[in-house]
């Protein structure tokens with residue numbers, strides 16, 4: 001692990017910062033004219049900037065003390081900062097992680113806290129862009145009130161492997177779903193005058209050897225999968241920043257990869273924001289600058305040198321890098337700050353309503369939990385239960401979170417401190433929202449807890465209780481992948497013993513993503529709660545007792561076991577600190593061409609194999625029926641699909657009807673649309689989905705764009721990628737769709 005240790009000093013909470021050394025008379029600041037476009041305003045600042053000021057803007061310093069070095073004067077104890085340009089009226093850049101809340105890396109002992117959203121996968125599993133946008137707005141607001149104007153939030157790497165340690169930061173396996181959800185999260189963040197950062201661009205789909213690993217993926221397949229997710233998120237959210245990744249892509253480091261940065265991102269997608277490097281992802285000055293990198297992040301702490309200081313100055317002096325490229329870097333950064341209002345509405349300290357923000361996190365957890373199994377309607381539980389056994393996973397204290405730079409310390413701090421690893425990528429964090437207390441409140445205190453360490457004691461408690469709810473946990477974190485899908489420790493044996501002792505057992509999963517469930521057939525019910533965030537205990541209890549209907553759908557395919565994956569083994573995966581010592585050396589190259597653009601459900605379809613649970617799957621406490629599917633097309637190739645959804649059950653609930661398409665001559669399908677529909681019992685709603693032509697297109701490398709081939713397409717209306725209810729044929733004309741970013 002090349003990441004250096006991160007420690008915090010007391011932070012200075014102030015946005016006022018130092019003027020540059022050679023402070024001149026304040027200029028007239030014509031760029032403060034809000035009637036001008038962000039581009040025009042940025043250009044005016046660039047014109048007024050000295051060369052030194054430009055260089056100050058294109059590098060940031062690590063925002064915390066580390067390795068014995070004190071934090072820089074601009075630091076707020078976070079990921080990075082660059083001092084204010086007082087002469088120009090441009091505030092300090094204050095950057096912090098990330099997508100699940102305002103994180104202060106390794107600050108478990110700090111008194112500063114923030115609201116923790118559930119994992120990105122939970123938000124994606126809501127299939128509700130409004131949930132993602134509300135979560136984004138909430139964390140953006142908290143960031144702004146803590147003095148930050150750049151959030152390193154917007155993880156959209158595709159889930160190609162359930163063992164990837166950062167799946168919980170991302171939005172699943174499908175480029176459209178992931179792109180839409182991440183795009184709305186970004187939009188929410190930026191609505192608060194805070195720049196958001198799509199990351200990690202690109203194909204950073206595993207953590208093992210991430211700093212050097214070469215991701216091999218055919219460029220067309222990349223455009224139709226990993227890059228497509230970025231393209232869609234970019235079109236919706238218009239993030240001010242994109243973070244290039246650690247890894248190499250087809251042999252070239254992502255942060256000096258001209259194809260990725262200059263060609264695809266800036267030329268093909270017309271991106272006007274700036275590219276910042278990941279922390280320790282820069283390997284050169286001129287090559288990176290010419291490839292399209294605009295800002296080197298925390299280089300003096302994480303890179304071999306600050307390439308965007310003396311080495312880049314020399315490259316410009318030699319004429320190797322044009323001055324115009326430096327000006328463009330500054331222009332892009334400033335443009336993004338103007339575009340979100342970070343200069344007109346500077347971040348400043350203001351009170352935060354943590355109780356209100358916790359409700360945003362709770363609603364996301366409730367909307368994204370997925371009911372995987374519910375035999376004989378064991379769920380929802382009745383509040384009249386005589387006794388409930390609550391077992392395992394520290395459910396008496398809180399709910400698990402993922403680790404690494406995205407980890408948030410929620411109000412109340414870590415509910416279970418001291419678990420290994422206590423240092424990077426730890427500490428293992430439990431948010432203090434105890435499921436036990438939330439369950440006990442609903443059954444009048446008749447809930448008892450067993451830790452599960454003593455399996456016999458837990459089984460005894462289960463046997464003497466009307467219902468058992470057993471929690472299992474799978475901690476994952478940035479910087480490592482799990483070598484397999486098995487649960488740690490004695491948890492499989494625990495679940496097996498509890499289900500044997502009491503067949504009325506519900507298993508609740510707090511996890512990064514798909515895990516092996518050898519005991520599945522013996523359980524009555526399984527609820528996927530992901531990492532449920534800082535109101536997770538309350539959300540889980542409300543779902544179990546039917547105060548809210550589970551309506552999440554899997555944003556991923558759940559394999560039966562590793563043998564179903566494109567790459568059954570990840571050499572070198574693991575983390576000794578949690579008893580998973582890495583075996584073997586990591587591979588130099590990961591071959592993603594095995595599945596190419598057929599990620600997740602498309603891989604299963606191509607192989608003709610069945611996952612344990614398909615992409616799009618999820619149960620609820622009510623049932624839904626679909627009316628006939630009707631489809632119209634227009635000359636531009638846009639498709640409108642329409643059908644009625646009826647709640648045919650006895651409880652209020654929400655459904656997620658999904659539309660897939662099979663392209664001419666293809667047997668695999670592709671998600672092209674969906675809608676989350678909340679209905680009262682007996683209520684019907686007509687769903688009309690406008691599907692832009694690009695959703696039916698393939699990437700045409702020769703034509704250098706998206707192209708819909710003329711022919712017969714098959715539209716599928718399903719409850720999941722595997723449970724198709726209706727089919728409709730449609731004829732599409734050949735088109736080169738505009739507006740490809742949606």
Ligand code: BGC
Nearest residue numbers: 079097098152199278279405
């Ligand atoms: C992570 C990024 C994060 C950055 C700053 C890196 O190690 O990969 O996601 O934003 O650190 O903390």
